[in-house]
Amino acid sequence: MQTTMPDIANTAAALQTGKLDWVGMGDIELPFIFESLDLAPVTVNAKARAFVNLHQEDAKGIHMSRLFLALDHLSTEQQVNPHTLAQALDTFITSHEGLSDKAQIEFKFELPLRRKSLLSGKAGWKSYPVVLTSTINQGVISFELSVDVTYSSTCPCSAALARQLIQNAFSEKFAQETLTQSEVLEWLGTTQGIVATPHSQRSIANVKVKLDQNIQEFDVVNLINLLEDELKTPVQAAVKREDEQEFARLNGQNLMFCEDAARKIKTTLESKEFSDYFLQINHYESLHAHDAVAIAVKGIEGGYKA
């Protein structure tokens, strides 16, 4: 009876030789405890991708189980922060001595955050899609953080056209009359008075930033806050009528095309001195069946491409 098991990855000849940029696994189910500044450690259900390069041209393959078990250790024995991710990447490399000198771990998950209502003092949960990518390349670690922020955008063109209709309706109705303040006040409170409303749409800002390689902590909450504060109209969790009215006011005072949203966020990211960034604004139009999209990058050599 054979007692030793064949070990194809170590002993078989490659069908064809050649270097490969990334080899590994995708869609790994991986719950873990995530640590980030201003956030109590939180369990998230991530989907992970784990890779090493294969730079030894005639090796049959990498050792998938070693990557999988290093991630499992991160999930069950540790909390995820820059330090433990660096350890996991180091394990990827040391367990593939002679085969690989690059490794990458990508986590995709939803981060639940408590969000306050605009005026009523209530709060509720809101989930933010996050992608955290950690890479080691010949001993140098880099981190990249991507978040999606959902907000409402009201079309400035539509708002101007609606105002014109309101003015036209007003001049038709009261052509010859001298009006009292209370008559105008009452008329403004009717559907005939505000005869048109501008369209607005649910919109998503996807922002990706390169983090300093020496960071001690991730800071997802403050990145999200930065973007929401700039956009002014993030979608809300708990909403009472006073919150809804305030949301309507904020929408009316922050009319924006996708270009406006993109320029606001670009200016904010520039002010924070990220070494690189990518942003994509998607306005899921209610006027059209297609979307309005704007993209910008920092524009550094070798950096993100638009």
Ligand SMILES: Nc1nc2c(ncn2[C@@H]2O[C@H](COP(=O)(O)OP(=O)(O)OP(=O)(O)O)[C@@H](O)[C@H]2O)c(=O)[nH]1
């Ligand atoms: N390299 C590689 N492995 C694969 C692939 N698909 C499935 N596997 C399996 O991944 C399993 C784990 O591989 P290894 O990490 O080499 O497992 P092992 O030999 O038990 O572990 P070590 O003793 O640490 O080398 C093997 O059973 C492979 O068959 C693939 O496309 N490439």
